[in-house]
Every structure is written in C-alpha cells, then in structure tokens.
Amino acid sequence: MKTAKKKSMAGLIVIVTIVAVLISAGCIGEKTPPPAATPTPTRTATQDPPPALTPTTEFEGAVSLANVNDIEILLLESFPVQIHAVARGEHPDSCTKVDKVATRREGDTFFVTITTSRPADAMCAQVMTPFEEVVALDVVGLKAGVYTVDVNGVRDTFELQMDNIF
Numbered sequence: 001m002k003t004a005k006k007k008s009m010a011g012l013i014v015i016v017t018i019v020a021v022l023i024s025a026g027c028i029g030e031k032t033p034p035p036a037a038t039p040t041p042t043r044t045a046t047q048d049p050p051p052a053l054t055p056t057t058e059f060e061g062a063v064s065l066a067n068v069n070d071i072e073i074l075l076l077e078s079f080p081v082q083i084h085a086v087a088r089g090e091h092p093d094s095c096t097k098v099d100k101v102a103t104r105r106e107g108d109t110f111f112v113t114i115t116t117s118r119p120a121d122a123m124c125a126q127v128m129t130p131f132e133e134v135v136a137l138d139v140v141g142l143k144a145g146v147y148t149v150d151v152n153g154v155r156d157t158f159e160l161q162m163d164n165i166f
Helices: 002-025
Strands: 063-065 067-076 082-091 097-106 109-117 129-137 145-151 154-160
Touching: 067 145, 067 154, 082 109, 082 145, 082 154, 097 129, 109 129
Parallel strands: 109 145
Antiparallel strands: 063 109, 067 082, 082 129, 097 109, 145 154
C-alpha cells in the first residue's frame, strides 16, 4: 500500500512541476484578446505605382506582406477571356495565414498585394510553410495588348491577342 501511495504522490509532484514550468514559460495563462487591427491606407489611381516591394519575414506587428517567391499567369479558355494569377510563396512559421488580397489596375499593370497575419502571442513552429493563392484579374473590357502583373514585387506578363469585349 505504501508503494502505491508513493507512486501517486510522485506522479502528482511531476504534474504540478510541469504545470508550473508551462505557466512560467507563458504557455498557459489568461487569454488576452488580439490587438485591434489598424486600418491600412488605400491608394488612389493618381498615385504612382509602388516600388518593387521586398516582402519581410520578420513581424513588427500582427500583419505583414506575404513572402511571394513566384507567380504563374493562367489564361482560361473562355469568352471573354479570364486571367488568373497564381502566387506561390512561404510563410515564416506555422501560425501565419493569408489575411487579405487586394487587386488594382493602373494602366497596363495589375498590382496584387497579399498580406498575412498571425496571432500576436502565439507559440508557433518556426518552419517555412508554403502557400498558394489564386487571384482572378478583372480583364473584361481590356484592349488587345501586353499587360504586367505585379504580386508583392514579383512580376510577369500576359498578352491579350484580341480585345476582351463581349
């Protein structure tokens, strides 16, 4: 009977020690609400296009520019023609996710901005996590010609062989 009691007591001490370590490391504690998102300024058509953006993998806040490695432009066989930009890249950890995708066209260039977010106090595995985002571009009504697509500074072009008007 004494042996069973000693084993139970030893097990209880181990559990209390583990909980104490987790609390001191900040893994267990009071949940705090995430910080309120700050609005991002929007650009107007009269502003200059942004310079080639260099995505960062360091977080100064909860929102960051996605790290895009390459893009692929898909011309779908339809009328009017549909164009999709497929962006591929890597998140710096397992908690980061695509937050927003914004698209605008200035002249013959489509600018796509992909931002990411992550929980501020999350404990995340520090592993590069691949992502793929498919973005439909509004090409209805465009004249024949060569167009540029810029996704977070990564560029490619496509050509419309004829006016895309139905």
